[in-house]
Amino acid sequence: MAKILLHIIAFILVAGCSTLPDDTTSTGDLAFSSAPESSDKLIVFVHGVFGDPVNSWTSQAGVTWPDxxxxxxxxxxxxxxxxxCDSPFLHRSSGIAEITERxxxxxxxxxxFGKFHEVYFIAHSMGGLVVKGVLVNLNRPSQIKKLRTVKAVLYISTPAQGANMAEVSSWLSANPQLRDMQRADFNSxxxxxxxxxxxxxxxxxxxxxxxSFCAYETKPTHGVVIVNRIFAATFCDQNPHPVDEDHSNIAKPSSRGSDIYIWARARILDTSTLTQDAKLEYxxxxxRYNYRPGLDVEGVEWKESYREYEFTMRNPSKTERVVDLRLRFAFxxxxxxxxxxxxxxxEGLAFTGIEDASFKIETQHQITKLQGxxxxxxxxxxxxxxxxxxxxxxxxxTTEFPPSDSASLTVGYRDGTDANKKSFFHRISVLDTATGTVKIEPEPLKGKQKTSIQFMPKEPIEFKGR
Structure with a gap:
């Protein structure tokens, strides 16, 4: 009996009072911090059983993880x-499925999912089950665009396989959330x-x-490890991360140097970088061919200064198509x-130069010719x-002129399931002017970029007197 009471006391210790800090704005059960108007990335904290949006994330030093x-x-x-979400210890409240739906x-x-292009969840304990429920409900064709907006979820001591103490505590509590977290082998x-x-x-x-990223506690809460590695087991994109904290303090980093904070920050920022990478390969x-001057190559009489290049573009995805593709080369x-x-x-592939590759040569009274x-x-x-x-x-x-110092490739396209257009700007570097060796730099450039346009007459221009 004493051990049972110890389990229940340990579970109660994760509880706190529910208040909101002064610098947040509450809309229903979601409270948003102030952020730049241009922000398109959102991190949502979801607390666990008996918790609240303040105390669940606040360390003993009074520092909150959101802050x-x-x-x-x-x-x-x-x-x-x-x-x-409402999570009382003794009284009736919503079950996990109902919280998920809400x-x-x-x-x-x-x-x-429309205001933000990247959504991340940091979920502690039962909060991870709530978030997991949200995501699986979005995994259907009509909702797949919303699901892809969620870039990562961090499960922190989430009882994916249940927890022994949830069953013990459910004996004295009317809260159905506890029954929903009983051991998975007896929990449909x-x-x-x-x-x-x-x-x-x-x-x-x-x-x-x-x-999907997972972390679990290694220290007991008053003698009981509530969610160990076995109970936290679910699919994760990396090995589960062990944290030397108890069930409550694992979600309460005291500084940016805390293990759980460093781990979570790296997972979110690495994922955000992955979302910015261009999907297409080019x-x-x-x-390596060296043609004789005067030889007909592709309908062109070859000259010493000419160089031949091959360009390849590939969609490496095995499942997703790309639509509205637009490329602009400035060689x-x-x-x-x-x-x-x-x-x-x-489908609908077009490979062209500029639309009107000619200009007018004219006198004061008439156009004498169109010069290509x-x-x-x-x-x-x-x-x-x-x-x-x-x-x-x-x-x-033709390499008879000095190369442009702002050669570039501009790429724009949409994923087949996404209304938002992706745009990337890549530098084309000249590695060797003598041989004409070039390379498309893989890392996209940011901000506004300069592009130089070159013109070369197809035949000498003769300017007649006016």
């Missing part, structure tokens, strides 16, 4: 929110939730969002000729690139 994030320069551009409705009603609710979670993981596309390389030198060499899995010219600009468009689609092109440039 640590708000003051962290590396989280600039993130909005922080906390979620509150949270999902509030996220949808407040257009969280947790079994069904875990099965749905495993289905979601298998259904993820490329890149695989939402990411390559530009000089061919280092004028393009003498270009054509598609092959394509697989593309070459330019360094090439536009490529496609209505759809299906999974694993690829196309290749051939390009001939």
């Amino acid at each position: 640590l994030i708000k003051g962290d320069e590396r989280f600039r551009g993130f909005t922080v929110a906390t979620y509150r 949270l999902l409705h509030q996220l949808e009603d407040q257009d969280i 609710f947790l079994q069904a939730l875990e099965n749905q979670w495993q289905n979601l993981i298998r259904d993820r596309g490329t890149p695989p969002f939402p990411q 390559f530009l390389r000089k061919t 280092p030198w004028p393009v003498i000729a270009s054509r598609l060499s092959c394509q697989e899995g593309c 010219y070459w330019t360094n600009l090439i536009n490529i468009g496609a209505t759809t690139m299906f999974p694993e689609a690829v196309f290749r092109g051939k390009i001939i440039m």
Whole structure:
């Protein structure tokens, strides 16, 4: 009997009173911190059983985890929110499935998946089961766009397989949340939730969002380890992270140097970087062929200064298509000729230079001729690139002039399930001017970039007297 009482006391110790700090604005059960108007990234804290949105995250020093994030320069551009659910110790309240349904409705009603491009959940204890329920409910065709907005969930001491103490405490409490967290081998609710979670993981596309990360406590709470590694077991994208804290303090970092804070920050920022990476793969390389001057190559009489290049673009995803693709090349030198060499899995593909590659030569009274010219600009468009689609092109440039110092590739497209357009700007570097060796830099550039347009007449220009 004494041991039973010890279990119950340990569970009560995670409780606290429910108050909101002064610098938050409450909308229903979601409270948002102040953030830049341009913020498109959201972190939502979801507390556990007997908890609240303040004390569940506040260390003994009076420091809250949300406040640590708000003051962290590396989280600039993130909005922080906390979620509150009613979780009394003795009295009747909503079960976990009901809390899940309410949270999902509030996220949808407040257009969280429309206002933010990246959503992250930090969930402690029962809060992880609530978040997991939200995500599995979004794993259907009509809701998949919202699900992909959630980039990662951090499960912190979440009893995915239940907890012994939940069963013990349920003997004295009318709160159904405790019964929902009884051991999974006797709990059909947790079994069904875990099965749905495993289905979601298998259904993820490329890149695989939402990411899943897990941490668990190693120290007892008054003699009892509430959620150990066995009870925390679920699918995680990395090995579960052990934290030398008890069940309550694992969610209460005292500083930005705390183990759980460093771990969580790295997982969120790494995932955010992954979301910014361009999905498409593109390559530009000089061919190894050396043609004789005067030889007909691609309908062009070859000259000593000409260089031939191959361009390849590929959609590496095995499940997701790309739509509304727009590429704009500003090459280092004028393009003498270009054509598609092959394509697989593309619709509406167009590979062209600028629309009007000529300019007028005129006197005061009349236009004497239209003078054709070459330019360094090439536009490529496609209505759809299906999974694993690829196309290749051939390009001939003349290197008789100094190369542009702002050669670039601008990429724009939408994922097949996403209304938001992705845009990337890549530098094209000249590695060797003599041989014409070039490279598309893989790391996208940020901010406004300069592009130089080159013109080269196809024949000498004769200016007649006026």
